[in-house]
Amino acid sequence: MPPKRKATTATSSRPAKRVASGISTPVSLGSSESDKDAFSEFASESDLSGTETPDGRSRNSRKTTAGARGGGVIIEGQDLQKAMAKFDPRNYNSAASSRGKQQTAHDVASSLFKAGRDMSNLELKPDHASRPLWLDPERGRLVLETFSPAFTRAQNFLINIAEPQSRTSHIHEYTITGNSLFAAVSVGLSTHDIIRQLETFSKTKLPEGLKEFVISATSSFGKVRLVLKQNQYFIESQDPSILQSLLRDPVIGPARIQEEGERGFTQTAAPKLAGLVIPGTKEAAGQREVPGAQKRPQPTPHTQGQDLDGSDDEYGAPTVEEEQNMVDLLQEDDEEDEEADRVHAFQITADKIEAVQKQCVDIGLPLTSEYDFRADDRNASLDIDLRPSAQIRYYQEHALSKMFGNGRARSGIIVLPCGAGKTLVGITAACTVKKSAIVLCTSAMSVVQWKQEFLKWSNVDPNDIAVFTSSEKERLPQRAGIVICTYSMVSSSHGKRAHDSQVTMDFITSREWGLMVLDEVHVVPAEMFRRVTSRILAHTKLGLTATLLREDDKIKDLNFLIGPKLYEANWLQLSNEGHIARVQCAEVWCPMSAEFYSEYLETPSPNKRSLLSTMNPRKFQACQYLIDFHEKRGDKIIIFSDNVYALKSYALKLVRPYIYGDTPQRERENVLANFQQNPAVSTILLSKIGDTSLDLPEATVLIQISSHYGSRRQEAQRLGRILRAKRRGDEGFNAFFYSLVSKDTNEMYYSSKRQAFLVDQGYSFKVITHLTGMEKMPGLNFTTPEERDELLQAVLLQNETAGEVENIREDLFSGRQMSKGKKKPGVKRTAGTLAELAGGEGMAYIEYNKSKNKDLRKNQGPQSAFFKKTKREMERKRQAAKDLT
Numbered sequence: 001m002p003p004k005r006k007a008t009t010a011t012s013s014r015p016a017k018r019v020a021s022g023i024s025t026p027v028s029l030g031s032s033e034s035d036k037d038a039f040s041e042f043a044s045e046s047d048l049s050g051t052e053t054p055d056g057r058s059r060n061s062r063k064t065t066a067g068a069r070g071g072g073v074i075i076e077g078q079d080l081q082k083a084m085a086k087f088d089p090r091n092y093n094s095a096a097s098s099r100g101k102q103q104t105a106h107d108v109a110s111s112l113f114k115a116g117r118d119m120s121n122l123e124l125k126p127d128h129a130s131r132p133l134w135l136d137p138e139r140g141r142l143v144l145e146t147f148s149p150a151f152t153r154a155q156n157f158l159i160n161i162a163e164p165q166s167r168t169s170h171i172h173e174y175t176i177t178g179n180s181l182f183a184a185v186s187v188g189l190s191t192h193d194i195i196r197q198l199e200t201f202s203k204t205k206l207p208e209g210l211k212e213f214v215i216s217a218t219s220s221f222g223k224v225r226l227v228l229k230q231n232q233y234f235i236e237s238q239d240p241s242i243l244q245s246l247l248r249d250p251v252i253g254p255a256r257i258q259e260e261g262e263r264g265f266t267q268t269a270a271p272k273l274a275g276l277v278i279p280g281t282k283e284a285a286g287q288r289e290v291p292g293a294q295k296r297p298q299p300t301p302h303t304q305g306q307d308l309d310g311s312d313d314e315y316g317a318p319t320v321e322e323e324q325n326m327v328d329l330l331q332e333d334d335e336e337d338e339e340a341d342r343v344h345a346f347q348i349t350a351d352k353i354e355a356v357q358k359q360c361v362d363i364g365l366p367l368t369s370e371y372d373f374r375a376d377d378r379n380a381s382l383d384i385d386l387r388p389s390a391q392i393r394y395y396q397e398h399a400l401s402k403m404f405g406n407g408r409a410r411s412g413i414i415v416l417p418c419g420a421g422k423t424l425v426g427i428t429a430a431c432t433v434k435k436s437a438i439v440l441c442t443s444a445m446s447v448v449q450w451k452q453e454f455l456k457w458s459n460v461d462p463n464d465i466a467v468f469t470s471s472e473k474e475r476l477p478q479r480a481g482i483v484i485c486t487y488s489m490v491s492s493s494h495g496k497r498a499h500d501s502q503v504t505m506d507f508i509t510s511r512e513w514g515l516m517v518l519d520e521v522h523v524v525p526a527e528m529f530r531r532v533t534s535r536i537l538a539h540t541k542l543g544l545t546a547t548l549l550r551e552d553d554k555i556k557d558l559n560f561l562i563g564p565k566l567y568e569a570n571w572l573q574l575s576n577e578g579h580i581a582r583v584q585c586a587e588v589w590c591p592m593s594a595e596f597y598s599e600y601l602e603t604p605s606p607n608k609r610s611l612l613s614t615m616n617p618r619k620f621q622a623c624q625y626l627i628d629f630h631e632k633r634g635d636k637i638i639i640f641s642d643n644v645y646a647l648k649s650y651a652l653k654l655v656r657p658y659i660y661g662d663t664p665q666r667e668r669e670n671v672l673a674n675f676q677q678n679p680a681v682s683t684i685l686l687s688k689i690g691d692t693s694l695d696l697p698e699a700t701v702l703i704q705i706s707s708h709y710g711s712r713r714q715e716a717q718r719l720g721r722i723l724r725a726k727r728r729g730d731e732g733f734n735a736f737f738y739s740l741v742s743k744d745t746n747e748m749y750y751s752s753k754r755q756a757f758l759v760d761q762g763y764s765f766k767v768i769t770h771l772t773g774m775e776k777m778p779g780l781n782f783t784t785p786e787e788r789d790e791l792l793q794a795v796l797l798q799n800e801t802a803g804e805v806e807n808i809r810e811d812l813f814s815g816r817q818m819s820k821g822k823k824k825p826g827v828k829r830t831a832g833t834l835a836e837l838a839g840g841e842g843m844a845y846i847e848y849n850k851s852k853n854k855d856l857r858k859n860q861g862p863q864s865a866f867f868k869k870t871k872r873e874m875e876r877k878r879q880a881a882k883d884l885t
């Protein structure tokens with residue numbers, strides 16, 4: 001028996017090195033010359049001198065700071081190979097021991113494990129180096145090393161059983177929760193599978209507490225189902241005693257509908273499950289290797305990883321005794337299952353569905369919802385299939401296999417990055433179920449795009465597909481068909497509808513739908529969502545989203561309103577594989593011009609302040625410079641502004657076309673078509689209507705001049721507009737995402753909040769503090785005080801509402817859904833030179849760490865000495881004026 005070792009965990013080690021997070025890495029790995037040039041031209045060494053990063057280091061020292069959020073480790077300006085070589089866990093531990101206590105407090109991952117938590121009693125397995133997983137026994141927190149040979153398999157497993165918290169280049173964090181285990185059981189994993197695999201991947205022996213949690217949480221899952229039959233809801237189980245106990249529940253019992261004289265439960269034969277082939281996959285094509293089919297990347301070849309499967313390994317799996325206990329426990333269930341060839345059910349009233357679902361979650365018996373669509377001969381079938389040319393990608397297949405894994409359709413949520421192809425996932429699901437389907441979208445524009453995509457990817461008869469929006473009400477298919485509509489059309493209350501809308505709505509609510517697809521499911525306001533899911537009777541609900549993130553913390557409601565998360569893809573992985581573009585993200589700090597900043601400090605109105613910071617002439621100049629720079633490179637640029645006044649002003653001054661909520665449909669189409677096809681139109685300006693669903697694969701650069709407060713979701717969705725760049729497959733290609741932020745204003749605070757989600761996906765934001773050569777740019781606007789003053793006067797003349805974000809009818813993104821005072825994750829910004837990132841020299845950018853963001857949060861006021869002085873002076877003058885009166 002090997003000697004026992006003590007775990008020090010990755011947390012108690014030397015201070016962090018800085019490793020470029022995934023997105024920045026590709027540039028250093030050999031980006032094209034043109035991309036190198038892109039950044040080196042901005043370079044400004046002079047800007048580095050004498051300034052300090054928020055942690056007190058010299059900005060150009062290129063030294064490191066610890067505390068990258070989520071255990072991410074940062075090495076600046078290195079290529080990935082070197083970074084990986086340096087990140088050796090063995091060095092990590094030995095270095096830690098040679099340094100004092102003081103330093104271990106600053107290591108990269110201590111923040112993951114709360115102060116005072118000692119995990120040194122966990123026993124390290126002898127071959128722990130080849131196992132990728134660290135476990136925090138008390139919080140269910142898992143830390144996965146991405147550089148481990150067993151990473152791919154561990155990731156595929158963890159994504160099924162835990163919630164990803166952050167996935168940076170080298171470290172991923174997950175949390176095991178009741179919900180995540182529910183999702184695991186829903187996609188067919190048993191308690192035994194979960195425990196065994198955790199034990200296999202873990203560096204330490206699986207803690208008892210965690211094991212018990214998995215057993216107790218999963219033993220009750222999957223035992224009760226919610227089934228829709230002939231427009232009536234039933235709760236179904238193979239174990240009548242569970243139904244008995246549910247009926248004794250004070251919420252569920254009264255929801256039962258019981259015919260007079262009816263006793264006991266209705267009984268039916270348990271459905272027989274058989275294999276199912278998902279369209280668009282290799283199996284569907286009837287051959288193992290389809291020419292031109294999208295190959296799934298192979299796991300990294302390794303030898304050590306083989307050990308991880310070895311059940312003869314003392315630590316690789318539970319002991320014989322433990323396994324026997326577990327098997328006994330599970331066998332009891334199996335035996336019961338075998339005996340139960342009948343299912344028992346009772347009916348519940350439709351208007352209590354939500355309460356019953358919620359109660360079932362609360363008592364630890366969440367309802368799964370599965371639809372045996374192949375056995376459904378009551379609802380008409382729809383003639384629809386994927387076109388032979390449609391080949392779904394491996395991760396789309398993965399996601400769909402979770403939904404259809406046991407031959408039935410499970411309700412749940414699929415999370416894919418923007419631009420990764422959620423629409424095709426929804427369409428393939430409809431082609432698999434082959435029953436009437438209803439698709440709900442956030443805006444009329446998405447409705448149109450969904451229809452086009454259905455016609456592009458499937459052979460559905462165009463007469464069998466209808467759209468239902470406030471401006472378009474197509475005739476609905478009578479027998480079976482597809483309806484695509486906005487959430488608002490089906491959720492508005494009865495009295496507010498026009499007659500023809502009401503007729504359509506009556507039709508929709510009277511029908512039993514095989515599939516309901518809920519696009520951008522995370523943005524739907526909770527109440528609207530409830531109305532939709534309770535009014536429309538659907539056997540299966542498929543939620544699609546990129547972020548599973550909302551600012552009002554209602555995301556957990558989705559678990560019982562739709563179902564568990566079935567699949568969540570890794571942004572960086574898809575980007576590295578070329579399915580979505582690689583993006584360089586940068587935040588450009590634009591100092592406020594003195595005139596604008598004095599007004600900014602003076603005005604008490606938040607709207608005015610926001611308008612002043614958006615209209616800051618220096619921001620305008622930065623925008624003008626970046627447009628000029630990227631247009632010369634042949635890029636296609638989208639400029640985003642939530643504020644319509646700023647959108648129009650920038651567009652008119654820059655002489656570029658723009659689209660916002662009130663732009664007529666024909667004009668929108670005209671602008672978009674020109675952007676796509678006309679080489680003379682390389683830049684367009686879009687309001688927030690362009691945030692989602694806009695498919696403009698030509699776009700390679702985004703410049704954000706005004707945004708929706710601290711919305712992490714909007715940031716991710718905007719980034720999504722360039723993730724689908726057509727040129728993403730080109731050698732060394734990078735898309736660029738710039739956020740222009742007025743320095744020393746609230747924009748800086750919001751900007752750091754906005755980036756949090758993307759940082760957790762492994763993106764790093766560079767801060768550009770100076771655009772070299774901008775001042776000398778020919779034709780640069782607002783160079784004279786007169787010009788700036790004229791602009792200022794124009795801005796001051798605007799009324800209060802000019803500073804507001806756009807409110808678009810029929811667009812769910814318009815509402816301000818931010819909750820105040822909620823804890824948000826901090827943001828990491830990397831320091832160094834952006835030119836270095838691209839292989840060039842000398843661009844200035846600064847690192848923020850988490851504590852700096854806390855500072856930002858606390859202190860949203862002006863930062864620089866000059867502006868502080870200005871503010872003091874103004875206060876003094878005001879006081880003097882007051883004294884005089």
Ligand SMILES: Nc1ncnc2c1ncn2[C@@H]1O[C@H](COP(=O)(O)OP(=O)(O)OP(=O)(O)O)[C@@H](O)[C@H]1O
Binds near residue numbers: 419421694
């Ligand atoms: N399997 C595939 N084969 C070829 N092209 C695909 C595939 N899947 C998706 N695409 C293409 O990728 C692009 C992005 O897809 P889609 O619009 O569905 O993304 P999305 O995930 O819905 O993005 P968003 O969240 O930003 O709306 C589209 O042009 C789509 O046609």
